[in-house]
Amino acid sequence: MLLLITGATGKVGQVLLGRILADPRWAGARIRALCHNRSLPPHARVESIRGTIADRATVEAAMAGVTHVIHMATVKEDPQQAMDVSVKGMFWLLEAFRSSQSAEQFMLIGGDCSVGHISVAYDAPITESSPRRPYPGVYALSKVLEEVMLEQYYIQYGINGCCLRAPWIMEKDDFRYALSFGEDQFGGPAWSSVISADEQARFAREGRVPLLIDAAGQPLRRSFIHVTDLVEAMLAALGNPAAHQQLFNIAMNRPLDYGTVAAHLARTRGLESARIETPFHSNWLDNSKARHALNWEPNYDAISLVDAAFAYQRAADDPRKVWYVG
Numbered sequence: 001m002l003l004l005i006t007g008a009t010g011k012v013g014q015v016l017l018g019r020i021l022a023d024p025r026w027a028g029a030r031i032r033a034l035c036h037n038r039s040l041p042p043h044a045r046v047e048s049i050r051g052t053i054a055d056r057a058t059v060e061a062a063m064a065g066v067t068h069v070i071h072m073a074t075v076k077e078d079p080q081q082a083m084d085v086s087v088k089g090m091f092w093l094l095e096a097f098r099s100s101q102s103a104e105q106f107m108l109i110g111g112d113c114s115v116g117h118i119s120v121a122y123d124a125p126i127t128e129s130s131p132r133r134p135y136p137g138v139y140a141l142s143k144v145l146e147e148v149m150l151e152q153y154y155i156q157y158g159i160n161g162c163c164l165r166a167p168w169i170m171e172k173d174d175f176r177y178a179l180s181f182g183e184d185q186f187g188g189p190a191w192s193s194v195i196s197a198d199e200q201a202r203f204a205r206e207g208r209v210p211l212l213i214d215a216a217g218q219p220l221r222r223s224f225i226h227v228t229d230l231v232e233a234m235l236a237a238l239g240n241p242a243a244h245q246q247l248f249n250i251a252m253n254r255p256l257d258y259g260t261v262a263a264h265l266a267r268t269r270g271l272e273s274a275r276i277e278t279p280f281h282s283n284w285l286d287n288s289k290a291r292h293a294l295n296w297e298p299n300y301d302a303i304s305l306v307d308a309a310f311a312y313q314r315a316a317d318d319p320r321k322v323w324y325v326g
Helices: 010-020 055-061 079-098 136-157 174-179 197-206 226-238 256-267 289-291 302-311
Strands: 004-006 030-036 044-048 070-071 105-111 161-166 168-170 211-215 224-226 244-250 271-277
Touching: 004 302, 010 030, 010 226, 030 055, 030 161, 030 256, 044 055, 055 079, 070 079, 079 105, 079 136, 105 136, 105 226, 105 302, 168 174, 168 226, 174 302, 197 271, 211 256, 224 302, 226 271, 256 302, 289 302
Parallel strands: 004 030, 004 070, 030 044, 070 105, 105 161, 161 244, 168 224, 211 271
Antiparallel strands: none
16 A cells, blocks of 8 residues: 555644554555645655645656545635645546556545535534535635545546545644633634624633534534544545445534533533524534444544543643644
8 A cells, every 4th residue: 555645744644644654454554645834754654745736747746656545635714725725736636546557545534614514504414415505715615626526536437535524623632722712712713703802801811611502592513523533434444445435424423512511611620601692503414324334433522522622731842733734
């Protein structure tokens, strides 16, 4: 196996690399990383190619002799770069893959923004057959285009591929700081969109955690995945015939309920919550298909995700990472 990974220096990529290199099942696998912004430390089984995925010659050089591709590189709300990476880069990857004599499997790591996650209302759990309904913005559009492009290569050329669609990916203390009302908040929602600056400052002083309320007046439920659970799903799909031309939702078994989280933190850590009305919609990214077809099971649920985040002590030289930067 010669595995090409894009986005290898990001949050998911680094965990994936460590997992493959440490697992005897993959002892014979070699890894080639296509890196743009950052580089990887040297390793006997890891080769790095520097360049942009939007350049055809760079992609063709990176694809030489490759058997498997895991495509994670993506860009958020930068229209130029998002289209360069998610459309042009994906196209060059797929073109090189379909014409290769060695290529066996193409794996795309997608995102639940393709179905709108908490921005769009669904009246049932979101399955792989639910319609794509992205929220406004180039990032959500780019994730839809990636999924559709891969499916068209199934139809037009019969390639062997799969897409693992993930929600917000958590590691270490990420979720603790997703709940912060201070300047150290990680991710969203931006508090300025739902509360006043005075309220935010007061909640920060009081050490409160948010109890988000959805558009229906109930505690918001939102799907998450821990990075280690996503990596195990990726390895379960890698080289697996059951993944042939399939789309899988990769999420916790049940969505995280902000009411349950608030009650748990009040009981275990004495943290008071602040009730915040939002326009968001509760969602449930149904992972049944992946659990059945890939024999995969996530280890983290809402409570273990919260407990792990609050127990983790991050070193000063260990910056918090978003998953989509590579």
